[in-house]
Amino acid sequence: xxxxxxxxxxxxxxxxxxxxxxxxxxxxxxxxxxxxxxxxxxxxxxxxxxxxxxxxxxxxxxxxxxxxxxxxxxxxxxxxxxxxxxxxxxxxxxxxxxxxxxxxxxxxxxxxxxxxxxxxxxxxxxxxxxxxxxxxxxxxxxxxxxxxxxxxxxxxxxxxxxxxxxxxxxxxxxxxxxxxxxxxxxxxxxxxxxxxxxxxxxxxxxxxxxxxxxxxxxxxxxxxxxxxxxxxxxxxxxxxxxxxxxxxxxxxxxxxxxxxxxxxxxxxxxxxxxxxxxxxxxxxxxxxxxxxxxxxxxxxxxxxxxxxxxxxxxxxxxxxxxxxxxxxxxxxxxxxxxxxxxxxxxxxxxxxxxxxxxxxxxxxxxxxxxxxxxxxxxxxxxxxxxxxxxxxxxxxxxxxxxxxxxxxxxxxxxxxxxxxxxxxxxxxxxxxxxxxxxxxxxxxxxxxxxxxxxxxxxxxxxxxxxxxxxxxxxxxxxxx
Amino acid sequence: xxxxxxxxxxxxxxxxxxxxxxxxxxxxxxxxxxxxxxxxxxxxxxxxxxxxxxxxxxxxxxxxxxxxxxxxxxxxxxxxxxxxxxxxxxxxxxxxxxxxxxxxxxxxxxxxxxxxxxxxxxxxxxxxxxxxxxxxxxxxxxxxxxxxxxxxxxxxxxxxxxxxxxxxxxxxxxxxxxxxxxxxxxxxxxxxxxxxxxxxxxxxxxxxxxxxxxxxxxxxxxxxxxxxxxxxxxxxxxxxxxxxxxxxxxxxxxxxxxxxxxxxxxxxxxxxxxxxxxxxxxxxxxxxxxxxxxxxxxxxxxxxxxxxxxxxxxxxxxxxxxxxxxxxxxxxxxxxxxxxxxxxxxxxxxxxxxxxxxxxxxxxxxxxxxxxxxxxxxxxxxxxxxxxxxxxxxxxxxxxxxxxxxxxxxxxxxxxxxxxxxxxxxxxxxxxxxxxxxxxxxxxxxxxxxxxxxxxxxxxxxxxxxxxxxxxxxxxxxxx
Numbered sequence: 001x002x003x004x005x006x007x008x009x010x011x012x013x014x015x016x017x018x019x020x021x022x023x024x025x026x027x028x029x030x031x032x033x034x035x036x037x038x039x040x041x042x043x044x045x046x047x048x049x050x051x052x053x054x055x056x057x058x059x060x061x062x063x064x065x066x067x068x069x070x071x072x073x074x075x076x077x078x079x080x081x082x083x084x085x086x087x088x089x090x091x092x093x094x095x096x097x098x099x100x101x102x103x104x105x106x107x108x109x110x111x112x113x114x115x116x117x118x119x120x121x122x123x124x125x126x127x128x129x130x131x132x133x134x135x136x137x138x139x140x141x142x143x144x145x146x147x148x149x150x151x152x153x154x155x156x157x158x159x160x161x162x163x164x165x166x167x168x169x170x171x172x173x174x175x176x177x178x179x180x181x182x183x184x185x186x187x188x189x190x191x192x193x194x195x196x197x198x199x200x201x202x203x204x205x206x207x208x209x210x211x212x213x214x215x216x217x218x219x220x221x222x223x224x225x226x227x228x229x230x231x232x233x234x235x236x237x238x239x240x241x242x243x244x245x246x247x248x249x250x251x252x253x254x255x256x257x258x259x260x261x262x263x264x265x266x267x268x269x270x271x272x273x274x275x276x277x278x279x280x281x282x283x284x285x286x287x288x289x290x291x292x293x294x295x296x297x298x299x300x301x302x303x304x305x306x307x308x309x310x311x312x313x314x315x316x317x318x319x320x321x322x323x324x325x326x327x328x329x330x331x332x333x334x335x336x337x338x339x340x341x342x343x344x345x346x347x348x349x350x351x352x353x354x355x356x357x358x359x360x361x362x363x364x365x366x367x368x369x370x371x372x373x374x375x376x377x378x379x380x381x382x383x384x385x386x387x388x389x390x391x392x393x394x395x396x397x398x399x400x401x402x403x404x405x406x407x408x409x410x411x412x413x414x415x416x417x418x419x420x421x422x423x424x425x426x427x428x429x430x431x432x433x434x435x436x437x438x439x440x441x442x443x444x445x446x447x448x449x450x451x452x453x454x455x456x457x458x459x460x461x462x463x464x465x466x467x468x469x470x471x472x473x474x475x476x477x478x479x480x
Numbered sequence: 481x482x483x484x485x486x487x488x489x490x491x492x493x494x495x496x497x498x499x500x501x502x503x504x505x506x507x508x509x510x511x512x513x514x515x516x517x518x519x520x521x522x523x524x525x526x527x528x529x530x531x532x533x534x535x536x537x538x539x540x541x542x543x544x545x546x547x548x549x550x551x552x553x554x555x556x557x558x559x560x561x562x563x564x565x566x567x568x569x570x571x572x573x574x575x576x577x578x579x580x581x582x583x584x585x586x587x588x589x590x591x592x593x594x595x596x597x598x599x600x601x602x603x604x605x606x607x608x609x610x611x612x613x614x615x616x617x618x619x620x621x622x623x624x625x626x627x628x629x630x631x632x633x634x635x636x637x638x639x640x641x642x643x644x645x646x647x648x649x650x651x652x653x654x655x656x657x658x659x660x661x662x663x664x665x666x667x668x669x670x671x672x673x674x675x676x677x678x679x680x681x682x683x684x685x686x687x688x689x690x691x692x693x694x695x696x697x698x699x700x701x702x703x704x705x706x707x708x709x710x711x712x713x714x715x716x717x718x719x720x721x722x723x724x725x726x727x728x729x730x731x732x733x734x735x736x737x738x739x740x741x742x743x744x745x746x747x748x749x750x751x752x753x754x755x756x757x758x759x760x761x762x763x764x765x766x767x768x769x770x771x772x773x774x775x776x777x778x779x780x781x782x783x784x785x786x787x788x789x790x791x792x793x794x795x796x797x798x799x800x801x802x803x804x805x806x807x808x809x810x811x812x813x814x815x816x817x818x819x820x821x822x823x824x825x826x827x828x829x830x831x832x833x834x835x836x837x838x839x840x841x842x843x844x845x846x847x848x849x850x851x852x853x854x855x856x857x858x859x860x861x862x863x864x865x866x867x868x869x870x871x872x873x874x875x876x877x878x879x880x881x882x883x884x885x886x887x888x889x890x891x892x893x894x895x896x897x898x899x900x901x902x903x904x905x906x907x908x909x910x911x912x913x914x915x916x917x918x919x920x921x922x923x924x925x926x927x928x929x930x931x932x933x934x935x936x937x938x939x940x941x942x943x944x945x946x947x948x949x950x951x952x953x954x955x956x957x958x959x960x
Contacts, residue, residue, distance in 0.1 A: 034600055066527070068522055071637055072590075100573070100625035117513065141620075
């Protein structure tokens with residue numbers, strides 16, 4: 001009866017941008033809300049976020065971090081304490097000016113990020129070297145008043161985690177900054193199966209108020225870069241603005257050394273873009289809310305014969321820690337269910353019908369290539385575990401080979417212009433370190449320095465713009 | 481060197497209200513922020529919230545609920561769609577009137593609760609009986625502009641979960657309302673060790689926009705009631721206001737039947753008040769971030785002798801799923817640590833010194849009564865598990881016997897006045913059902929009907945105020 005429910009999505013190969021929004025809506029990851037730029041994260045999308053949270057949170061806790069919760073509102077005067085910080089964020093702030101029926105004396109910012117409020121608390125809590133390091137993380141919502149928005153990638157409100165740490169020395173703060181950068185890289189590569197380049201941001205691209213910003217960057221299939229996480233060494237900028245001082249072991253007062261770092265629901269946007277295909281989503285098994293969907297072939301008296309076997313398999317899979325959904329609805333045909341769950345990106349499908357039961361087997365289908373495997377009932381678990389691992393690895397390898405073949409080196413500005421205008425992707429080149437040369441590239445092809453990376457190619461020894469000796473090797477790209 | 485760090489708290493028996501705020505600050509559960517009425521939940525307090533979340537979330541998921549996330553802001557016009565709802569909440573709303581540097585055309589409410597925004601989405605998502613039930617929960621922050629605030633109990637911003645469900649029939653919605661009420665009761669009694677009375681609220685005390693509100697209520701040691709959770713049957717009030725309609729199995733359009741329900745960080749306030757003593761917090765083991773603290777007796781070369789044994793015990797405890805902290809700081813004495821961890825409510829302390837090592841034993845101390853047990857090293861785990869269970873049970877029993885001995889029946893308004901003015905506690909009495917009689921009690925002794933409860937005492941067959949036949953038996957109390 002319900003074949004007309006089959007959900008049409010634009011082909012990824014014909015219109016990447018429409019495919020992206022189609023998939024989000026039809027796979028029920030998110031929906032638009034009545035407020036411009038604010039999305040609703042639906043249960044299927046939120047389950048991905050829960051898996052991201054659970055796994056990242058473990059990594060934070062294993063490295064000594066604890067969670068806390070700070071207020072949503074920040075007095076305007078606090079936001080203004082660090083000059084660069086307010087300059088960077090003020091244009092994006094949503095302001096509270098009335099509470100209950102009273103006009104407020106001072107406007108309150110809805111947090112765009114929490115440095116200001118957290119630092120004001122740290123200045124109360126920290127007095128001695130014995131109080132350090134402070135290693136606190138917060139899972140929270142933040143609001144930035146964006147003009148152009150896209151679900152998951154740039155929304156007026158988003159969910160994220162923000163770490164805020166204080167250390168006794170500059171060196172410890174730097175170690176923390178890099179430790180977190182590496183956690184982000186490991187997590188995104190191992191769980192989301194997205195290859196990462198990481199490195200320092202240029203002065204121009206760094207966080208408002210930071211001493212140094214490091215980022216992880218991923219390449220999207222349309223050749224644009226996506227900043228997927230940042231880790232900032234704040235130096236003493238905020239500790240001086242907020243008077244965070246401690247007595248060191250020599251009984252001298254010193255300002256603390258700080259870091260802050262975050263990843264957000266934007267990671268889900270990256271996940272969708274990197275792995276999907278014309279039929280919809282493909283989710284890496286480690287982060288898929290449903291790792292295996294079981295579709296019973298509904299013929300004849302299937303509810304008495306096939307269904308009980310399907311239930312048995314489901315229980316067995318769940319006992320083995322495999323996230324499983326048994327689609328036993330009788331209002332849809334098996335064919336409809338196949339395309340529905342392919343569109344929703346479930347990495348493995350198990351089909352079981354009367355003939356399979358006779359042969360004591362099931363059919364296991366790989367979402368990436370739709371290859372079918374006939375598997376004896378007593379070896380489903382082993383086969384499935386292996387296949388899930390294979391899919392995880394293959395998704396990473398596919399994304400990596402795309403990234404590698406779309407990373408090009410160049411020496412002249414004309415070459416850079418040519419590549420960015422035609423193939424896009426990452427462009428590796430030399431840079432003198434002057435913001436003017438960086439601006440020249442942005443002006444000409446709207447590409448920015450994504451990260452400063454290792455010098456590993458002696459041909460890139462001159463600045464791509466001015467020809468002066470290159471201070472560093474950088475990756476230019478257009479970006480989200 | 482650090483004895484002067486010992487933290488002084490007001491005695492619970494001498495000033496309950498100051499004890500409460502002292503404990504919160506000194507145990508580092510929470511702190512005041514620069515914004516009036518907004519608190520910071522510090523890591524130790526937040527760990528309690530994480531344990532509440534983890535366990536409740538499991539219970540919600542086991543009953544088929546999924547999490548999602550809806551926008552923080554709600555257009556004023558949406559809030560106004562359900563008349564009673566806006567009337568109830570408008571006076572408490574924080575309003576956004578500027579975003580970025582623009583004045584907004586329509587003010588946005590920072591959600592005080594999410595019915596309005598969630599119902600507007602449900603009206604898009606729900607078209608057929610096949611879409612029902614919708615069983616969605618959200619973990620989020622909400623803002624209510626309160627005039628008088630107390631940490632955890634009543635704050636301008638708080639964390640909570642809010643469930644929002646839609647059903648095909650009135651009966652199913654009622655079943656859901658009661659199912660959740662029972663989950664709340666079970667959770668609060670089994671995990672927080674707080675005895676609960678549950679029941680229907682009077683018209684006057686129900687949620688703005690609900691058909692019926694049910695609540696769980698707990699008695700605090702100062703004789704005041706605390707509403708610890710609510711479950712609302714919304715009937716079709718919101719579905720009519722937001723046009724949530726579905727085609728039923730007979731192809732007729734019908735409005736959905738809804739519920740909503742929530743508990744918040746207020747539960748932590750209840751936890752603190754119910755179990756603490758003059759020395760500080762006492763946390764029920766099931767919800768204690770640290771279930772056992774190990775304090776090595778630091779004499780002589782303890783770092784070479786006692787400490788390695790303490791580490792071994794810690795590893796063993798953690799392997800057995802016991803949340804353990806080894807306090808190996810050398811900047812504090814054992815005595816200081818004992819009172820620190822008692823104040824912070826850790827249910828069990830393990831002491832180990834050189835003499836204990838000789839005897840192949842440790843000392844295990846119960847936080848409730850400070851009784852010491854000498855336990856052989858090879859039976860620590862069994863002893864500990866038993867003791868943690870005992871403490872969990874004893875805390876519940878203590879609270880229950882306090883609650884029971886402070887629940888009194890009465891027949892006349894003079895009796896009621898007398899009890900509420902002297903002993904406080906729960907007062908059980910007959911009520912005719914007229915809001916005027918309810919208002920008369922509030923006027924006279926500032927007590928309200930906490931819940932309508934079972935009729936189990938035939939002497940309470942008349943209204944305590946007007947003497948007319950009692951429609952129901954109710955519990956009056958002063959409340960937080």
